[in-house]
Amino acid sequence: MHSKPTMKDVARLAGVGTMTVSRFLNGTASVSKETAARVDKAIHELNYRPNEMARALRGRRSRSIGLILPYLYDTFFSGCGHAVSTVAKQHGYSVLITTSNEDPDTEFNEAALMLQRSVEGLIVIPANHGETRLNRALLGRVPLVAFDRPICEPAFDSVVVQNESGALRMVEHLIKHGHKKIFFMGMSAKVYTVHARLQGYLKAIAEAGLESYESFQCQTPESTLQEIEKHLRMKTPPTAYFTSNTLATRFVFTALLQLGVRIPHDAALAGFDDFELADLTSPSLTVVRQPAQEMGRVAASQLFERLKRGETGQPGCRTVLPVELVLRRSCGCEHEGAVVVQ
Amino acid sequence: MHSKPTMKDVARLAGVGTMTVSRFLNGTASVSKETAARVDKAIHELNYRPNEMARALRGRRSRSIGLILPYLYDTFFSGCGHAVSTVAKQHGYSVLITTSNEDPDTEFNEAALMLQRSVEGLIVIPANHGETRLNRALLGRVPLVAFDRPICEPAFDSVVVQNESGALRMVEHLIKHGHKKIFFMGMSAKVYTVHARLQGYLKAIAEAGLESYESFQCQTPESTLQEIEKHLRMKTPPTAYFTSNTLATRFVFTALLQLGVRIPHDAALAGFDDFELADLTSPSLTVVRQPAQEMGRVAASQLFERLKRGETGQPGCRTVLPVELVLRRSCGCEHEGAVVVQ
DNA sequence: AAATTCGCTGTTAAGGTTATCATGGTTCGG
DNA sequence: CCGAACCATGATAACCTTAACAGCGAATTT
Numbered sequence: 195m196h197s198k199p200t201m202k203d204v205a206r207l208a209g210v211g212t213m214t215v216s217r218f219l220n221g222t223a224s225v226s227k228e229t230a231a232r233v234d235k236a237i238h239e240l241n242y243r244p245n246e247m248a249r250a251l252r253g254r255r256s257r258s259i260g261l262i263l264p265y266l267y268d269t270f271f272s273g274c275g276h277a278v279s280t281v282a283k284q285h286g287y288s289v290l291i292t293t294s295n296e297d298p299d300t301e302f303n304e305a306a307l308m309l310q311r312s313v314e315g316l317i318v319i320p321a322n323h324g325e326t327r328l329n330r331a332l333l334g335r336v337p338l339v340a341f342d343r344p345i346c347e348p349a350f351d352s353v354v355v356q357n358e359s360g361a362l363r364m365v366e367h368l369i370k371h372g373h374k375k376i377f378f379m380g381m382s383a384k385v386y387t388v389h390a391r392l393q394g395y396l397k398a399i400a401e402a403g404l405e406s407y408e409s410f411q412c413q414t415p416e417s418t419l420q421e422i423e424k425h426l427r428m429k430t431p432p433t434a435y436f437t438s439n440t441l442a443t444r445f446v447f448t449a450l451l452q453l454g455v456r457i458p459h460d461a462a463l464a465g466f467d468d469f470e471l472a473d474l475t476s477p478s479l480t481v482v483r484q485p486a487q488e489m490g491r492v493a494a495s496q497l498f499e500r501l502k503r504g505e506t507g508q509p510g511c512r513t514v515l516p517v518e519l520v521l522r523r524s525c526g527c528e529h530e531g532a533v534v535v536q
Numbered sequence: 537m538h539s540k541p542t543m544k545d546v547a548r549l550a551g552v553g554t555m556t557v558s559r560f561l562n563g564t565a566s567v568s569k570e571t572a573a574r575v576d577k578a579i580h581e582l583n584y585r586p587n588e589m590a591r592a593l594r595g596r597r598s599r600s601i602g603l604i605l606p607y608l609y610d611t612f613f614s615g616c617g618h619a620v621s622t623v624a625k626q627h628g629y630s631v632l633i634t635t636s637n638e639d640p641d642t643e644f645n646e647a648a649l650m651l652q653r654s655v656e657g658l659i660v661i662p663a664n665h666g667e668t669r670l671n672r673a674l675l676g677r678v679p680l681v682a683f684d685r686p687i688c689e690p691a692f693d694s695v696v697v698q699n700e701s702g703a704l705r706m707v708e709h710l711i712k713h714g715h716k717k718i719f720f721m722g723m724s725a726k727v728y729t730v731h732a733r734l735q736g737y738l739k740a741i742a743e744a745g746l747e748s749y750e751s752f753q754c755q756t757p758e759s760t761l762q763e764i765e766k767h768l769r770m771k772t773p774p775t776a777y778f779t780s781n782t783l784a785t786r787f788v789f790t791a792l793l794q795l796g797v798r799i800p801h802d803a804a805l806a807g808f809d810d811f812e813l814a815d816l817t818s819p820s821l822t823v824v825r826q827p828a829q830e831m832g833r834v835a836a837s838q839l840f841e842r843l844k845r846g847e848t849g850q851p852g853c854r855t856v857l858p859v860e861l862v863l864r865r866s867c868g869c870e871h872e873g874a875v876v877v878q
Numbered sequence: 879a880a881a882t883t884c885g886c887t888g889t890t891a892a893g894g895t896t897a898t899c900a901t902g903g904t905t906c907g908g
Numbered sequence: 909c910c911g912a913a914c915c916a917t918g919a920t921a922a923c924c925t926t927a928a929c930a931g932c933g934a935a936t937t938t
Binding site for chain 2: 243244245246247248250251256258265266267269272273275276279288289290291292293306307309310311312444447448451469470471474475476
């Protein structure tokens with residue numbers, strides 16, 4: 195009574211063998227009406243729940259997948275997590291979530307740990323561009339979907355957004371409104387998404403025949419502030435900033451406010467990645483919006499597709515999702531809340 | 537070669553028995569220097585990792601705990617998740633994270649699923665006040681820590697903040713600045729925290745000899761807007777709002793802006809629960825700040841304390857953490873960013 | 879009527895690990 | 909120099925489930 199009931203207990207109570215209980219639970223073979231009823235009754239009476247550890251050990255299926263995010267406390271990442279969880283639940287799967295803190299070693303360890311826990315597949319936002327230690331050698335036969343940032347290893351699927359063209363279009367928008375000196379601000383060129391968005395920025399700048407300016411000092415609010423101060427001391431300070439991600443946007447925004455720079459009057463601001471409250475700041479922020487939930491859904495669906503077909507060796511496919519330009523006040527154009535679709 | 541190496545493979549390669557490998561890994565008994573070296577070499581050579589499923593099945597320890605949150609995409613919750621993960625990692629544990637969507641049934645199912653996965657303990661933000669179906673009958677011998685909202689069941693630990701006195705102090709602050717008609721705005725009186733904060737509001741109102749006004753229409757942006765519109769048509773509209781949580785604050789804030797109510801000139805606003813960007817809105821928001829990370833740390837520590845001592849039957853203790861009043865612009869007082877500590 | 883199929887059920891073994899018991903050898907106090 | 913205590917190691921069983929095989933009566937086919 196005091197320890198958890200097992201299949202044996204159920205079998206004994208129902209007066210059948212354990213295989214009958216197993217078959218009843220999994221529907222792997224037919225069980226007669228009367229026996230099924232007895233087993234069902236016994237299960238409810240004992241409040242029996244199958245032990246997933248034993249299931250995973252015996253059968254090949256653990257009914258769980260792993261999700262490795264850089265951080266939890268970022269609405270983009272947790273939005274993805276929510277979408278993945280939802281899809282997994284629909285398939286009867288659990289999701290193990292961990293964080294890598296953008297560190298490839300931690301990422302590797304967490305992935306290994308998940309494999310020790312017999313996850314059937316992994317969804318990962320790889321910590322760094324190209325440098326990842328995740329490869330087929332580690333993963334064995336477990337399918338993996340790279341998310342937000344692709345992994346070159348060809349057997350992996352990946353789901354990304356139009357980083358380059360999204361950045362390109364947003365910078366073009368700034369150029370169209372007369373800006374000549376536009377600064378690209380990021381945290382680290384090592385991160386794939388930042389790199390890709392920088393390419394879009396550079397292309398737009400080049401096409402307009404302008405000069406490019408880039409900085410990767412958006413590590414902390416303080417470092418960002420120092421960087422912007424430097425800009426203000428220039429002979430001709432920049433009239434616009436394009437930021438590579440949410441955090442960079444926040445840091446630059448705060449720094450500009452602290453330094454008394456009026457947005458968009460003295461300097462315009464546009465960033466990559468929308469976030470909650472971006473429409474409630476003053477001024478509201480113009481951003482490139484990524485479909486976070488959609489991305490999560492697609493990634494999870496792709497993983498389950500692989501699991502269903504049981505193929506892990508096929509070459510991976512890259513899904514590129516579209517982004518939207520959300521024009522608010524900070525870019526200085528006259529629209530308000532206008533959403534420009536692909 | 538193609539399937540994962542097991543302890544047997546390691547043992548064979550090192551020329552020892554499996555128990556020696558097990559002892560080496562777990563340090564449960566002494567192993568001679570030379571043998572240890574051979575085993576270590578074999579482990580690295582095969583890139584062996586113990587199968588956690590088998591470990592959990594055989595031993596009693598699964599080295600994992602479960603965390604059940606209402607949602608992921610809420611910085612308060614994901615902040616807690618981060619703190620819990622960090623503490624767990626320090627203890628060598630993994631964390632299984634799921635969401636209840638504030639639904640007691642889902643919560644129950646998720647908890648049961650986690651027990652099927654042999655988690656050694658649970659940290660839960662219970663979905664509803666009092667109505668929870670989580671009880672010792674379900675949980676058997678697994679310790680549980682209730683988080684943010686207590687569970688009455690006496691054997692459970694819980695970690696909460698000063699909901700009532702925090703609300704009381706904030707409302708007193710509003711009263712001190714001359715407000716006579718202060719509206720309490722929440723999403724649902726069923727949620728423990730909302731209820732507790734309402735009590736604080738009511739106490740402050742009563743002590744000042746004022747009349748109380750409460751609404752629980754902050755379910756969606758639209759319903760909130762309609763509610764505020766009603767207020768504006770009153771003979772004497774409220775001069776201040778106190779909101780029960782992040783979402784309510786956001787909805788009320790947006791609604792007031794949309795309706796052209798100037799904050800804090802026409803109506804002051806103060807809310808419970810701080811969030812990122814609350815200082816970047818216009819006006820910046822005055823809030824009661826909860827120590828989310830600290831709460832997560834304490835809850836996890838408490839759980840591991842129980843696990844270490846192996847006692848699950850002892851009566852639970854309730855830890856109450858202090859809150860801070862963060863006075864910004866929206867309440868209309870003259871401070872800026874001043875933090876009043878308890 | 880014998881042979882084949884089918885539906886339902888039970889038995890056995892296996893999956894990877896660890897608790898328990900057992901073994902052979904070494905050291906030490908008496 | 910003998911039993912006690914100890915160390916390092918191995919063999920066995922068990923944790924709980926399910927795949928594989930086998931059995932048996934009933935229905936269907938030849």
